[in-house]
Amino acid sequence: TKRIGILTSGGDAQGMNAAVRSIVRYSIQRGLEPFLIYDGYSGLVQGGSKIVQAKWSDVSGFLTHGGTLIGTARCLEFREKEGRRIGAKTLIKNGISSLVVIGGDGSLTGADVLRAEWPEHIDALLESGEITAQEARENRHLMIAGMVGSIDNDLASTDVTIGANSALTRICESVDALQTTAASHHRAFVVEVMGRHCGWLALSAAICTGADYLFIPEDPPKSGEWEDKLCEALKNSRDRGKKTSLVIVAEGATDSELNSIKADRIKEILSERLKYDTRVTILGHVQRGGSPTFIDRYLGTVQGAEAVEAIIRATPHTPSQVIGLLENRITTQPLQQAIELTRSVAERINTKDFKGALNLRSSSFAS
Numbered sequence: 001t002k003r004i005g006i007l008t009s010g011g012d013a014q015g016m017n018a019a020v021r022s023i024v025r026y027s028i029q030r031g032l033e034p035f036l037i038y039d040g041y042s043g044l045v046q047g048g049s050k051i052v053q054a055k056w057s058d059v060s061g062f063l064t065h066g067g068t069l070i071g072t073a074r075c076l077e078f079r080e081k082e083g084r085r086i087g088a089k090t091l092i093k094n095g096i097s098s099l100v101v102i103g104g105d106g107s108l109t110g111a112d113v114l115r116a117e118w119p120e121h122i123d124a125l126l127e128s129g130e131i132t133a134q135e136a137r138e139n140r141h142l143m144i145a146g147m148v149g150s151i152d153n154d155l156a157s158t159d160v161t162i163g164a165n166s167a168l169t170r171i172c173e174s175v176d177a178l179q180t181t182a183a184s185h186h187r188a189f190v191v192e193v194m195g196r197h198c199g200w201l202a203l204s205a206a207i208c209t210g211a212d213y214l215f216i217p218e219d220p221p222k223s224g225e226w227e228d229k230l231c232e233a234l235k236n237s238r239d240r241g242k243k244t245s246l247v248i249v250a251e252g253a254t255d256s257e258l259n260s261i262k263a264d265r266i267k268e269i270l271s272e273r274l275k276y277d278t279r280v281t282i283l284g285h286v287q288r289g290g291s292p293t294f295i296d297r298y299l300g301t302v303q304g305a306e307a308v309e310a311i312i313r314a315t316p317h318t319p320s321q322v323i324g325l326l327e328n329r330i331t332t333q334p335l336q337q338a339i340e341l342t343r344s345v346a347e348r349i350n351t352k353d354f355k356g357a358l359n360l361r362s363s364s365f366a367s
């Protein structure tokens with residue numbers, strides 16, 4: 001039988017548990033043996049009790065939980081070759097040569113690096129006597145299927161990542177709650193949402209809450225000019241009868257000179273220049289919290305089944321795969337291509353060719 005290792009890595013996201021549950025149950029149904037690897041790549045490096053074979057009932061109740069019940073970690077050792085060699089040994093000793101990784105682009109890159117180095121690790125482990133010739137033979141090839149768990153919706157090759165919908169829903173609920181009190185006091189609210197490099201959450205939240213102004217990393221406003229434009233837009237909107245003002249800012253927003261635009265700075269401007277009673281709300285980890293929306297449960301579940309199918313279909317020559325959603329269809333694509341596309345979008349943002357980058361990203365809205 002084929003053993004499948006399952007781990008979650010990087011930032012947690014709602015729907016990761018639905019994915020884990022689906023991979024466990026679907027692989028059992030397909031005659032495979034699923035193994036849970038606790039605490040991401042740290043668990044892989046530590047081995048021992050961090051690797052546990054999963055029964056059908058071990059994942060009951062997973063569907064409705066946010067976060068990740070099998071734990072996640074940022075693992076420095078795994079960024080080093082030596083750490084990955086130990087990880088390879090853990091897998092081989094457990095007879096696992098297929099891995100489903102649920103995480104962001106860092107985690108998926110890590111999995112692909114492990115796969116690329118796999119033959120080298122096998123040879124080294126064999127030579128040092130840490131694995132036997134039989135173990136080497138039985139685990140000659142590593143199969144990887146990645147699933148994108150990220151609240152930021154920051155992978156270019158899928159319309160939506162697992163967790164993004166729940167995070168956006170949470171943001172909308174929170175901003176709606178703020179609006180009620182804002183309206184009663186004619187206040188202005190500046191709301192900071194997550195997104196260091198990717199403004200999808202902020203942009204979508206602005207659309208869905210009817211914000212007056214938005215700052216995202218992909219569209220840095222001109223340094224020294226944005227303050228006037230902001231005030232003018234908010235004043236116009238009040239002149240038209242709006243009782244409140246709402247500004248949404250992504251945590252990674254900057255101006256054209258790459259100076260951070262922080263919520264407190266925006267508050268200062270609104271308080272001083274417009275004399276608005278202005279409050280700052282940093283939503284923080286509330287965005288990752290709570291139970292997943294139906295979309296993230298659904299995505300985790302159907303993509304989990306596809307991840308298992310991708311592993312079953314894989315031959316020794318199949319590159320690492322990533323499961324996505326394009327035009328409402330579940331897709332399987334080469335992982336490296338997806339990551340390269342994402343990086344090329346990010347580079348265009350960094351070279352300030354952000355309009356092109358935005359167009360590319362907004363294709364995910366259009367479909």
Ligand code: ADP
Nearest residue numbers: 010011041074075078079103104105106107110
């Ligand atoms: P995310 O997966 O959410 O992008 P990180 O970038 O922090 O989060 O990656 C999570 C973990 O994946 C890291 O702590 C590290 O163990 C592993 N990782 C990330 N990038 C690499 C890489 N280039 N090579 C090997 N491992 C990596």
